[in-house]
Amino acid sequence: MRFTEQLWQEISPLYDAILQHGFVKKLTAGSLAIETFQYYIQQDALYLVDFSRALSQLAARSAQPDEMLLFCEFAQNAIRVERSLHETYFTRYNIEPQTEKMPACFAYTNYLLATTSLQSPAVGVAAVLPCFWIYREVGTYIYQRAVSENPYRDWINTYAGPDFDRVVTQMLDLTDRLAETAGPAERAGMREAVRLSSRLEWSFWNDAYTQTRWPV
Numbered sequence: 001m002r003f004t005e006q007l008w009q010e011i012s013p014l015y016d017a018i019l020q021h022g023f024v025k026k027l028t029a030g031s032l033a034i035e036t037f038q039y040y041i042q043q044d045a046l047y048l049v050d051f052s053r054a055l056s057q058l059a060a061r062s063a064q065p066d067e068m069l070l071f072c073e074f075a076q077n078a079i080r081v082e083r084s085l086h087e088t089y090f091t092r093y094n095i096e097p098q099t100e101k102m103p104a105c106f107a108y109t110n111y112l113l114a115t116t117s118l119q120s121p122a123v124g125v126a127a128v129l130p131c132f133w134i135y136r137e138v139g140t141y142i143y144q145r146a147v148s149e150n151p152y153r154d155w156i157n158t159y160a161g162p163d164f165d166r167v168v169t170q171m172l173d174l175t176d177r178l179a180e181t182a183g184p185a186e187r188a189g190m191r192e193a194v195r196l197s198s199r200l201e202w203s204f205w206n207d208a209y210t211q212t213r214w215p216v
């Protein structure tokens, strides 16, 4: 069995929890409160900048020029997505730019930056994998079920297309290649990183849904 197939089995309860989450259900039904979407987009704009930094870190630490190219492209694309959020969604949904990261965004971005900087490149790659993988799976799931009059239709279309699918396939192939040369301890670190990032993906939706703010 491919390493990534094993990973998917391990995170499938977390994936199911995301699909069962009120955010995903309401987004699919088109009944998500505008405040919830606004919070999500504000935090995602902040997330994407640091996500790009984490990918740049992986580019710098890659052993192969081909991998560097891949991560430079992904890092660049994350900033493009961040720019397009500002150009379209901030205007369309009347969103105020936010400068403060709320708890899940704070935890997730700092986890990604620390892991891609301080752990081995293989563990760092595993930490960013769920950002791609879970979005493809959740994106496709929502896309197939979304009502046609959905006010969030454009956003839903972003992660369900063939271009994004190619990116995710490249990330999965790379993860399998890195797992082949990793020892048991490093492979365990990769599995742990995938689990943690998947949990943080859930937390990211959940913070928006519950409008979480810093308690003090």
Ligand SMILES: Cc1ncc(C[n+]2csc(CCO)c2C)c(N)n1
Binding pocket: 044, 047, 048, 073, 074, 075, 077, 078, 081, 130, 131, 132, 133, 135, 201, 204
């Ligand atoms: C919390 C959170 N997690 C993942 C993504 C998905 N995502 C955004 S940009 C990009 C590709 C960059 O090349 C991916 C996979 C997101 N938007 N927000």
